[in-house]
Amino acid sequence: MCLKKLGAVTMSKIDQVIAAINEITKADDEELEELLEDFIAPDETINAINEYEKKVAKRLRAQKKRFADGIKDYIGKDDDSSIKDIFNYVKQDLFAADEFSEELSIDTQDILELTVGQIAGIVMDDIDEEVVFEELSGRTIIWIEQWSEELGNLMQLHSHEAIEKEFTRAIEAGDGIDTVINNIKDLPQFDRQRARTTAITEILTAHSVAQYEGFLQSPAVKKKKWKHSGTKAIEPRENHMDMDGQEVEVEEQFALVGADGGTYYCDYPRDTTLPAGERIKCHCTMGPVVDPDIIKLTPEEKEQIRQEVLAGLS
């Protein structure tokens, strides 16, 4: 955004806030560009992260407001209610009425479908210009639906747990409801940083899904290769660095030794089957291992192979 200077008029407070936010976003994007150095379609990925972050932040703000307003309304009707009564009301009524998970699921499904399709197209074009991306496989569409719903539920659960914790703390400490409302407003579960972390993790997951989809639909891709990246801007984790260069057949799974010592099987970096700790802040990516003999086949022969793969993934 460009800030216009209106003669001698100084920047209003709102403009100052907007300028500050833009500064932060700019710095974040530069850091992301560095992290996504080895990624295909970095610009599309960063745009999707920013767009999704705004949506998640908006849903979190609305959720926080519903809780703060809901509690205030309840006290307004009966100001003799004890903090335990209010806690019961929050658990029984406000938790049940919370629309966050449903709203976030819809936003997530929209952006995942768009992003996975867009990046799969770029991935396939990069491998072989003669095999053009047309549609997502049935398997990927189902995964997007299921994961969007699960993510909404998980995030909602975490927010509710944080609110419960605050009430339990206040009851033990003997704090009043005003303190509880203020502390709920300050919970990290509702803040912009959570929106940012969620957006980065989920859009980079969409990036992995898009690569997997693109590799599966590209007849020339025989294997996928794990790439560790972004050692500059982050503390690299040793178990992910150990994955660097590992190759497996496209439909086979990578074996990742977790930070907890367990072995986890995954189709790609940040696979949602991995523990959260192995997904969040992971900036690994993949590369295709291409069979040059298949690139030389005719477009018709390649299209036939692709159609057979798609039929198997429906």
Ligand SMILES: [Zn+2]
């Ligand atoms: Zn990683």
